[in-house]
Amino acid sequence: MGFGNVSERRSAPPQVGVSVVILALGPKHSQISQNSDGDVPLNKPDMNNGDRSDRSRLWLPLVRRVKQPFLGDWALPGGGLRADRSLEQSAFAALESTTALHPRYLEQLYTFGDPERSHGGLPMVSIVYWALVGQGETAGFEEGDNVRWFPEDTLPPLAFDHREIVDYALTRLRSKIEYSDVATRLLGPTFTLRQLHDVYEAIDGKLVDLANFRRKILASGMLEDTGEKTREGRQRPATIYRYASERTPRISAPYAFDGGEVNAATVERDPVDDALSALMPSRPERRRHAEHAQ
């Protein structure tokens, strides 16, 4: 299906797709050796050891491009839209098809559509989502030659404008961590205050006073004491908390995508600050693009 000529192509609508920035907490330094082609560390973040000092950097999975342009470069996982799927479902599907990960958080980031970004190919509008994956969510994940995890601060050159997109996702995460619960989504369902504290420090470089952090978080009421205590290490056991939003039942599931080993229903929009949570579980509708054809 080709376009007739340049001017027809220019006035035609662009292609549309979905991409996802997936973020997870990983070790500060890779434990496995460097890779053959000189790329920076790249084993997947190990989610299951209790070693605090080594769990303090954000990692994200990228896929290698197998087509021009940017053949061989790393890019964000993505996929197409389908008329019978919500954008979130499409994002989820894109995410799943490349990484088999089940996010604990998924939110729309931004829609990129500048003609310049197409780099000579078909113009493309990308609706980008960002996702947070908790610890333990990566159990079934296998890295291949075309999918690999990278630490956020040592990314390889990325295709298209994907580098800026990643940067924007990180900016959003860093901003959102200050007034919402997103940090908890990078951990498992339960965690200690120290673990949560480490997430905060990992996300925005600077050190956070642990004593004040404790008070602030506890005062915010977003955590709930599970009644349990850690039983590791040789120190005083720490209280184990859980994110308290289970109290506030979802009005409606953000999307009905359900399957896989981890329940997709655990994926939520931010209930506090993302106004869409309140507005979006909205009612059906249809909007043909004929509004300005009065």
Add this chain to the structure above:
Amino acid sequence: MGFGNVSERRSAPPQVGVSVVILALGPKHSQISQNSDGDVPLNKPDMNNGDRSDRSRLWLPLVRRVKQPFLGDWALPGGGLRADRSLEQSAFAALESTTALHPRYLEQLYTFGDPERSHGGLPMVSIVYWALVGQGETAGFEEGDNVRWFPEDTLPPLAFDHREIVDYALTRLRSKIEYSDVATRLLGPTFTLRQLHDVYEAIDGKLVDLANFRRKILASGMLEDTGEKTREGRQRPATIYRYASERTPRISAPYAFDGGEVNAATVERDPVDDALSALMPSRPERRRHAEHAQ
């Protein structure tokens, strides 16, 4: 151009368009009489009188649908995408084609794409922008039978999910006014602190202590004394300020759309808080939707 059958249509990509929520400051009560069909007040907000008490509500223009579904209902201005235009340009074009308004602020709001919203017609993804129009910007604007201004709090029934979209835009405005300069974009290029104060009160219902407001705004450094004073009324003249961002020259114009009586270059993204301002004037790229086809 029809689709073959239902399942083909379902797996096909949806249509894509752009819509805009346009907001401007208007009088609290309409000065002209009610409309024939019983709709709520609807003359366009008068931007040019100095009557404070009457300048305290948000208004927005809607267009009447001339097709099914929702024929005759009011809807957001919108239009199509073109491969050779940025999303902002498309938003600007949509805005212009229906209202001839020149916004002082334009920012992407959200992309809506739930299949349910299509109400039985062709599935539609809407990339929605919101715009703020300052006083005096509406000079050349003419209302027709198919375009009309409504006060934000007495909207008629809207087509599709446009009501939720408007609500979300208002939520974003109310949130953003607290940590950015958007409020100034609803006024003219210069204004008194009292006027700005009134905008704040108009936007989020509650009263704001004028003394504290004055200190806070002034301390934020976002305003600049023009050196001029008001010379109206029979009271002490007020200092006239201007938004101080002219100091901080734009790195690059958000988009190159230039034309019409008001310079489109005055449309800016929020320079402080919208991280995209820093990231988006980014470099070209192209992203075909083939990422997950490894």
Add this chain to the structure above:
DNA sequence: GCAAAAGTGTTTATGATACACCCATGA
């Protein structure tokens, strides 16, 4: 001088930060 709006001062409450200190546990 008086009304009306502009603009300043001052007190109080609230929250963030820094950091000293005590507690519970395993070895």
Add this chain to the structure above:
DNA sequence: TCATGGGTGTATCATAAACACTTTTGC
């Protein structure tokens, strides 16, 4: 009992809110 991280107390500082007060103009 000591090392280690868990957890609390408290003084200090910055900011927000409340509101009394002074200033400048036109009439």
